Amino acid sequence: MNTETIKLIQRKVGVTADGIIGEKTLAAICKALDISQPVCTQWPTQAEVRSGKSMFGHVGCEENLVNIVPPYPLYYDGTKVKTIRVHKLIADAVSQALQEVLDHYGLESIHRLGLDQYSGSYNYRKTTSGSSYSMHAWGIALDFAAEKNAYSTHKPHASLSIAECEKWWEIWEAHGAVSLGRERDVDWMHLQFARL
Numbered sequence: 001m002n003t004e005t006i007k008l009i010q011r012k013v014g015v016t017a018d019g020i021i022g023e024k025t026l027a028a029i030c031k032a033l034d035i036s037q038p039v040c041t042q043w044p045t046q047a048e049v050r051s052g053k054s055m056f057g058h059v060g061c062e063e064n065l066v067n068i069v070p071p072y073p074l075y076y077d078g079t080k081v082k083t084i085r086v087h088k089l090i091a092d093a094v095s096q097a098l099q100e101v102l103d104h105y106g107l108e109s110i111h112r113l114g115l116d117q118y119s120g121s122y123n124y125r126k127t128t129s130g131s132s133y134s135m136h137a138w139g140i141a142l143d144f145a146a147e148k149n150a151y152s153t154h155k156p157h158a159s160l161s162i163a164e165c166e167k168w169w170e171i172w173e174a175h176g177a178v179s180l181g182r183e184r185d186v187d188w189m190h191l192q193f194a195r196l
């Protein structure tokens with residue numbers, strides 16, 4: 001579907017005609033057709049996200065962000081965080097994944113494995129190499145336990161690469177998230193809701 005067609009549909013259903021199928025457009029289309037809203041498990045690729053034309057919209061658009069209350073306590077630099085800020089379209093997936101982590105591991109193991117060490121999500125910045133915007137700049141990437149999972153810390157030295165953390169990754173992957181550690185053995189702290 002091209003942008004003009006999307007805009008035409010958006011005008012018909014009465015939402016902002018920006019040519020991007022976001023949450024509102026999708027909901028309005030489903031309502032107009034009297035069908036239930038599909039659950040998105042196939043996230044766009046990084047290239048699609050960077051084009052600014054994916055479901056996640058433009059880079060650094062803070063209107064797309066929401067604050068979610070994590071289902072178990074998360075700590076940033078040792079301080080408990082009240083909420084974490086992510087793109088509204090991944091908010092449900094993040095909440096559900098963290099709830100499943102809590103159900104599977106329990107608080108004690110979560111703490112021992114560092115799964116409560118939150119190292120940031122939304123951040124309007126470029127990648128470490130500086131060539132393009134990071135998925136963090138759309139609020140669709142999260143980092144955990146950064147201290148023991150630096151970019152160039154590989155398996156088995158990265159704390160999140162150990163066997164006991166396998167379920168942690170399986171939970172995120174079931175929600176369509178991608179681990180750079182699991183895919184490329186780099187940046188084990190990082191997960192993102194965009195395909196490589």
Ligand SMILES: [Zn+2]
Nearest residue numbers: 141142143190
């Ligand atoms: Zn990251």
